[in-house]
Amino acid sequence: GQQVMQIPQYQHVQEGEDFTTYCNSSTTLSNIQWYKQRPGGHPVFLIQLVKSGEVKKQKRLTFQFGEAKKNSSLHITATQTTDVGTYFCAGPNTDKLIFGTGTRLQVFP
């Protein structure tokens, strides 16, 4: 079945450093979504990418969808302590939304 993997599993950064998480699917995706889960909270939708090679920005966050629509990345510029949490990518598989394994980001002040 479809698998969605993310690397790294954990990342610790100093505040102000950049951070990137990578998402890879075993199958081609019609779209990819990104979610953020704060510690103790629930996942919250960040963005959806649909087109091959698409790049979207949200302030310090840059999201990219690969040309083959099998991989994606999330890059955070100049991390802040408010960026702490786990970032998940998710891809549809017919009627299901399959989540990646997640990357937990810790930011030290």
Added chain:
Amino acid sequence: NAGVTQTPKFQVLKTGQSMTLQCAQDMNHEYMSWYRQDPGMGLRLIHYSVGAGITDQGEVPNGYNVSRSTTEDFPLRLLSAAPSQTSVYFCASRGRGLLTDTQYFGPGTRLTVL
């Protein structure tokens, strides 16, 4: 809109007990899902529904039952709780369609099975 609501927030069960986790949404979403989240395991799909009267299994369905008698409600039943079912359970809903696939999550139920 209340969005997706879940009850209870916390629950402790003994092995062998049964219980129902409640989930409701007021966004008229057709799709609803149940996930469990264990440390380091991400979100794993238990069961999902594409509309009232229709349910299907996800990645880890064993030990759980669901039903969807109305669009709004999607309860998850634990038939005979086991310690391996200790987890955080999230209910989620979304509309139909490529551009409406955004999934909204409930606040979660933290379940401990002793």
